[in-house]
Amino acid sequence: MSALPSSTANPSIDIGELRRDYSRQMLLESNVESDPFLQFQHWFAQALEAQVIEPNAMTLATVTPEGRPAARIVLLKGFDERGFVFYSNFQSRKGREIAQNPAAALVFWWGELERQVRIEGSITLVSETEADAYFQSRPRGSQLGAWVSDQSQAIADRSILEERLQHLEQDYRGASIPRPPHWGGYRVAPIYFEFWQGRSNRLHDRLCYRHATASDPAWKVERLSP
Incomplete structure (x- = not known):
């Protein structure tokens, strides 16, 4: 493989030497909630307080029919003991993958706090009533955008989107x-949580929550080696 031209890279930067030592906080079994949803709520509130940019941005990983992972950033729009909610086009790539394999992983990265949260679980659709209510709360431009975009489909150029938007602005x-029938909400119901706190010397704190047995609703907290 040929090297990248010098014009596309800064020769003074060695990527292998890019590193940061984490030392802001610690994560101990004695100071976490026994319920992972409450622990997430606590950390999310701190992310808001720290003015993290897009604290509700999360990586959503799904699986293709061929078994390959696929990931992208989406926005969390609500959470409670039932799970974590986001909205999308059902006909998008992620929508098609979820329809074939309703399992997913979420990752939150809050760099300002040197924290990461990982969640794994199964996906179901939110109710139409819930989806309708959220859709009506969106800015009007975003509502129109849900009709304009055939998400994940190839288009010749951007002018197609702009023309569709102009027509819909006139129509409505x-x-x-109304909410498009191909657009709605997904809820990830967790079976696994992991809370990660950066520590010095790459000896990070990792606490995970999972059920002791498949039939036991109680969460068990375990420390993982970094």
């Missing part, structure tokens, strides 16, 4: 915009 002028 002065009228409410």
